Amino acid sequence: MNAPAEFALPKVNVEEKLFQDRYRVDVGKPHIKVRDAGVCASCAAKPCTVCCPAGCWSIDEDGGIDLMVDGCLECGTCRLVCDEGNVDWNYPRGGFGILFKFG
Template sequence: MIQIEEKLYQNRYRVDEGRPHIKIKNRETCTLCYDKSCTVLCPAGCYRKNETEEVTLITDGCLECGTCQIICMEHKNIQWEYPRGGFGILYKFG
């Protein structure tokens, strides 16, 4: 059975250095979030909890699905836009 990581590895991502298309607006707001759903529901695993339970974001590999915006609707703490042309996810199959 193929693992999700193996499928994600099939995709390529062109990083726009110094210009991430997703940002956490206020890190302090993330501390108010009870379950930190973004760390579980992001299909690319861009959001993670570190050892102090803070949410970290690594945009490399983002699938540009917008799930994080929907999950964070209550706090509206995600600034999300599509990457500039030529950057972002490059799907190998599809």
């Protein structure tokens, strides 16, 4: 039996990849919202803050959630990891959001 071939994953610089995207902000109309900020404040694990590849979710100084959807990749991860169902997730309106074709 032959030994398995060596397999190495390619190294990827996420910041470099993200820099190749473009984003059209729909000012005043975020396509993702938190349904109830109080639920986030009492959410112990806050998985949304570590799972978003674009870093849109962070913990604010009061222990709540700060959500900035500019740069969102529309992957849907934040909605899936929130066990509380507290993420109101929609695609951006037509003409807004992420453009992937530059990299």
